[in-house]
Amino acid sequence: MLKKYIGGILFFIFLSSAFADTAAFACFQNKDAHEKCRSITEIFEDSLFDKFFDEGFIATSIPVSEIKSEEDISLAEIKSFFEESPNYLMIFYMQYGDELVFNKKTELKEPDWQKMTIRMLDFGTEKEIYKKTLDIDKLKERDVEKKAEKLADKIAKEIFEAISRR
Structure with a gap:
């Protein structure tokens, strides 16, 4: 009897993973x-990975890369990382200042995150x-780590809406 339940559970896990959407992330930041x-x-x-996993996506990524500018992002190079094609590819480019900035609230020096560009492709x-391109300075959250987490949540929701409209 227990074997039937285990077999059924494994069957449903396999079945759901066979039809699950897959998402791949490619995060870049400026070299300087x-x-x-x-x-x-x-x-x-x-944080973004967690949001996609919670929504039932199978998610993967390439290592975070540093590049000279956003124009240096090569779609062909990104695609070469994947043996199996995911359904969606998300490309993130983070633009940071070359020096740390002083956060008066936390009284610490932290990264100067200035801009982020997001592209999602079939x-x-x-x-x-x-x-979407975001001016990070316009976001109200002052702690840069919390800002990254909240931004991942916001962007994930917008991406899920874009996927559901397809």
């Missing part, structure tokens, strides 16, 4: 950013589904 900026990019990516057709 201060070394502490990478941790903010990773917090953002981890992986197979390369059709753009969602695009």
